[in-house]
Amino acid sequence: MLKVDGLQAAYGDSRVLFGIDLEVGRGEVVTLLGRNGMGKTTTVRAIFGLLRPRAGRVSVDGRDLTGAEPHLIARAGLGLVPEGRQVFAPLTVEENLIATARTRGKAGWTLERIYGLFPRLRERRRNMGDQLSGGEQQMLAIGRALMTNPALMVLDEATEGLAPLIRDEIWACLRHLKDEGEAILIIDKNVDALARIADRHVVIEKGKVVWSGSTPELLRSPDVKTRFLHV
Known part of the structure; x- marks a missing residue:
C-alpha cells in the first residue's frame, strides 16, 4: 500500500535521511524504530509532504506522491x-x-x-x-x-509522555484497529508493546535503515535492541 524507496531528505544543508526504504501492506502493522534524532519523524514528514524529499520515491497503491502537498497525501488515504x-x-x-x-x-x-x-x-x-x-x-x-x-494510519510517538494506564488503553485501541484490518505505521519507544501487535519492524540509525525483519526475527535478535534502540 505504502512504498518508500531510497528516501533522502535534509533541513537546509543538513542531510538527515540517506536512502530510507520501507513498505506497509494492507492490513499490516509496521514499526519504525530508532533512538532519538535518527530520522524517524523526518521520514514521516517527508512521506506526508511536510518536507520535500531530496531524492527517492513515495508511492501509495502504485501512485507516485513524492513531495505532493499534504492534503493530496491525506486524500490518497x-x-x-x-x-x-x-x-x-x-x-x-x-x-x-x-x-x-x-x-x-x-x-x-x-x-x-x-x-x-x-x-x-x-x-x-x-x-x-x-x-x-x-x-x-x-x-x-x-x-x-x-x-x-x-487506508493507512501513521502514529509518530504513539504513547510518548502518557501515564501507564493510558498507554495500555492506546495499545488496546491499536490492537483493535489491527484486528479490524487497519494498516498502521507506528513510531514508539516501547519495543515490547510494539512486538505484541506489529508484523514487521524497520530500524534506522543516522538516517539509514540498519535492520528490518519480522517480530519473531526481532525477538531472536537481542543485539538489535542493544546496538540501535537502547539510549
Whole structure:
C-alpha cells in the first residue's frame, strides 16, 4: 500500500535521511524504530509532504506522491497522528473530530464509532482541545486521524509522555484497529508493546535503515535492541 524507496531528505544543508526504504501492506502493522534524532519523524514528514524529499520515491497503491502537498497525501488515504498530538486548541473535541472528516459509506468511521472506541471523548465532547489531558489529547488525535477514514494510519510517538494506564488503553485501541484490518505505521519507544501487535519492524540509525525483519526475527535478535534502540 505504502512504498518508500531510497528516501533522502535534509533541513537546509543538513542531510538527515540517506536512502530510507520501507513498505506497509494492507492490513499490516509496521514499526519504525530508532533512538532519538535518527530520522524517524523526518521520514514521516517527508512521506506526508511536510518536507520535500531530496531524492527517492513515495508511492501509495502504485501512485507516485513524492513531495505532493499534504492534503493530496491525506486524500490518497494516509492519516497522521503527529508527534505532540497537535489538536486544534480553539475547537471542541467534537469540532476537532469533524474538522477533517471524510465519509466512506456505512463501514467508515463516524463520531459514534470514535466515541465507542474512546468513551472518554464522548464525555469531553464539548470541552476545548486545550482543556484535555495529554492522554485525552492523544485519543483525540487518533480519533481525528480515523475520521479521515484512512487506508493507512501513521502514529509518530504513539504513547510518548502518557501515564501507564493510558498507554495500555492506546495499545488496546491499536490492537483493535489491527484486528479490524487497519494498516498502521507506528513510531514508539516501547519495543515490547510494539512486538505484541506489529508484523514487521524497520530500524534506522543516522538516517539509514540498519535492520528490518519480522517480530519473531526481532525477538531472536537481542543485539538489535542493544546496538540501535537502547539510549
